[in-house]
Amino acid sequence: MIAIPLPFILSMLLMILAVMLLMQRGKSAVPAFLCIGLCALTTTVVGLRWTYDLTSLRMLQPVLASIIPYSAWYCFARAHGQTKFSYIHLIGPALILAVTIEQEFYFISIDVVLTLLYLGYAIALLHASYMRDGLMEDIRLTDWELAGKAERTAGYMLLLSASIDVAMSLDTSFFNGEHTIVILTVGHIVLIPVLALAVLVTSTSIRSSGQDSSQISKDQSHSLNGLMCHSASASVLTKDEADVIVNKLTNLMESKEVFLDPDLTLSRISRKLSIPARQISIAINMVFDRNISKVINEFRIERAKELLCNTGDNITTIFLNSGFQTKSNFNREFTRITGQTPSMYRQVNGSKNNSK
16 A cells, blocks of 8 residues: 655645635635645655655745745734735745755754744734734624634744754754654644645634625725724724714614624724724724724624524524624624523523424
8 A cells, every 4th residue: 555644745735624624705704715735835845855855945934934924824813914015025925935946045044034934924813812802893793703713823823843853953953863754743733734734714704705804995994974083093982983983883783683693803893983993893892891893793682682582493594694693603602791691691581482
């Protein structure tokens, strides 16, 4: 029987995953497709380099490795509404390429540059995911918690990669590279698949309706009914300003019932209210002391409670008609808000039909 080295099996699985994602999500999945494809290519190169000792790939391997952290970061930056490319991100890969081509550049260590790159992007991801008002503007509100965990996971994976680079450097210095294969194997078996899955989770949570290009005009970001004088990036609101925003949001939910849209995003709410997303998020946190995802879910749970008491619909129909996409998320939020499961709530409060 022909034995296929593990790196190549992993590469094939990642490429299948990337192609399936592109086929299902279309253009919106292109960044994630490229990121996962890059992970697959890097794994293949590592396998060829160390399984068959192809030293000709020595130059390609670090260059590919230097692009991975940016590609992952960009996939999550899209979730925060940041899609503009900056040439500053080319500095790391360009420096790595220069070091591998020109011997005189070797006073700069490739390992040090890679470690700093991964560490920098890791800190950026973790900072964004742990910010109290971290804006995941284009992520479906039902997936905020899951996407946040994916972003933190990606950050920790980049930290792990940085530690792997340090470990390889130390192994080369003190043990003549005796443990390099083991370090690389552990790193690529754990790091790359988990990083790819984190990117996949976030990519599938981004609304792909083609509405991402719609933007709030600049003059809207400077005022709100004459009360606000903040820029679009304002991070401070007065209590009165926050109350005005929350009242507008409440009126929108009650009159238009947009919370019933399972694909609802913060950016869509922002466009409907003509208020910058950051101001909405800050206002929600100020008034309710929780993020907008939980607040929207509270509107959905209220609708679910009505349906549980006044209809004989089963639980699946009710959570779908309340704006939720999965039963697990519905049950978790229902229990958080009411302290009861949907079935218990129906039994206690009565219904026309106890079917589930």
